[in-house]
Amino acid sequence: MNSIEKLTKATLFLAALFTGNLLLAQEEPIVEAISAAQSTPIHVQLGLSSTMLFIIMTGFTLLLLAVVWSMASSTKNILKYKQDQVRKKSNGTKALLALFALTFSTGAMAAEEGGGSTSLVPFPDSIFWAYITVDIVLIMIILYLAGIVKGSISDMIPLRGMFKWKRWKNLKARWKSMLTKSVPIEEEGSILLDHDYDGITELDNELPPWWKYGFYITIVWAVGYFFYYQVFEIGDLQEAEYLTQMADGEREIAEYKAAHPELITADNVELLTDAGAISEGRALYDQNCASCHEPAGAGKTGPNLTDDYWLHGGDLSSVFVTISEGVPEKGMAAWKTKMPANEIQAVLSYIFQLDYIAPPTGREPQGELAE
Numbered sequence: 001m002n003s004i005e006k007l008t009k010a011t012l013f014l015a016a017l018f019t020g021n022l023l024l025a026q027e028e029p030i031v032e033a034i035s036a037a038q039s040t041p042i043h044v045q046l047g048l049s050s051t052m053l054f055i056i057m058t059g060f061t062l063l064l065l066a067v068v069w070s071m072a073s074s075t076k077n078i079l080k081y082k083q084d085q086v087r088k089k090s091n092g093t094k095a096l097l098a099l100f101a102l103t104f105s106t107g108a109m110a111a112e113e114g115g116g117s118t119s120l121v122p123f124p125d126s127i128f129w130a131y132i133t134v135d136i137v138l139i140m141i142i143l144y145l146a147g148i149v150k151g152s153i154s155d156m157i158p159l160r161g162m163f164k165w166k167r168w169k170n171l172k173a174r175w176k177s178m179l180t181k182s183v184p185i186e187e188e189g190s191i192l193l194d195h196d197y198d199g200i201t202e203l204d205n206e207l208p209p210w211w212k213y214g215f216y217i218t219i220v221w222a223v224g225y226f227f228y229y230q231v232f233e234i235g236d237l238q239e240a241e242y243l244t245q246m247a248d249g250e251r252e253i254a255e256y257k258a259a260h261p262e263l264i265t266a267d268n269v270e271l272l273t274d275a276g277a278i279s280e281g282r283a284l285y286d287q288n289c290a291s292c293h294e295p296a297g298a299g300k301t302g303p304n305l306t307d308d309y310w311l312h313g314g315d316l317s318s319v320f321v322t323i324s325e326g327v328p329e330k331g332m333a334a335w336k337t338k339m340p341a342n343e344i345q346a347v348l349s350y351i352f353q354l355d356y357i358a359p360p361t362g363r364e365p366q367g368e369l370a371e
């Protein structure tokens with residue numbers, strides 16, 4: 001295994017661990033197959049219907065388009081007249097905004113009707129990524145236009161008032177003091193404590209509100225958590241959660257294996273022992289193999305399958321290969337073209353548990369004795 005393969009495997013393992021599928025993590029090839037085959041559509045991951053995601057993405061893209069449109073016309077005006085024109089809203093913008101509003105209101109309606117789960121519009125992941133790409137390009141255009149506007153209005157004094165930098169700055173300052181409640185450096189004297197250790201003094205600042213209230217929230221959260229998990233036992237604790245996930249994983253693997261018989265190969269073929277598999281194997285054997293190997297496996301045209309002697313190897317994977325590839329020159333067909341690998345596995349499991357039929361009823365042993 002080279003280092004890239006190792007890295008890929010480790011990543012897959014971690015991904016499986018993080019998605020909570022410990023069991024899947026142990027079955028790397030299947031993890032690979034599952035993650036390739038049934039990666040959940042993005043709208044499902046986001047918990048939205050495809051219609052809703054379509055509406056949101058379309059709305060957002062239209063909004064960006066509207067911004068680009070209005071910025072482009074503003075930029076044009078600025079560059080052309082460098083005067084009043086900028087304040088005029090272009091009709092195009094209005095039309096786009098109206099369209100935008102319309103999209104959202106229909107979106108809201110659709111969501112109300114179907115409780116958010118309808119999928120009127122299919123929205124495949126490829127389209128989602130196409131939208132994202134377009135949006136990124138639009139945002140880049142917006143930033144570019146913003147650069148032009150900023151560069152060209154710096155020399156247009158009358159326009160400056162429009163943007164009210166001051167008000168914005170005040171807002172920022174107020175927000176900051178709300179977050180930290182810090183005392184401005186000029187007034188620090190008022191909160192200076194009266195001790196002094198070799199020139200090291202201490203301020204008596206208040207706790208930053210964001211921190212203090214965050215702390216209160218954790219306390220409230222802890223109480224809720226305690227009652228939810230420990231007192232009323234509504235939520236599953238780790239162990240129960242782990243067991244559910246293991247069971248889910250096991251079910252998923254079983255489902256996946258059932259749906260993908262091609263995953264069974266000579267390297268991983270297993271001897272099935274459950275009654276269902278054996279009776280399935282028996283039915284397949286009676287229908288396809290009994291004519292040459294006799295119903296109980298004693299052998300006729302084909303060799304005795306109940307003894308421990310094998311012409312082509314007696315271990316699971318050799319017998320699997322013999323049945324799949326056949327021995328065409330001796331009259332034994334390659335069954336892989338007629339049976340999926342899971343059926344070959346069932347037939348094989350059936351053969352392996354047949355009772356020994358000695359000669360003269362059964363055919364003489366052929367080949368070598370298996371260990």
Ligand code: HEC
Pocket residue numbers: 285288289290291292293301302303305309310311312313319322323327330331332333335347348366367
């Ligand atoms: C048309 C007759 C015919 C049918 C049908 C047939 N086989 Fe065979 N089979 C043979 C012959 C002949 C051989 C011996 C090949 C050789 O001598 O190398 C053989 C060999 C085998 C062997 C290898 C035995 C050994 O000693 O290595 C297995 C296992 C086997 N068959 C299983 C099956 C199974 C399972 C089926 C049904 C899915 C089946 N066969 C259907 C004719 C048949």
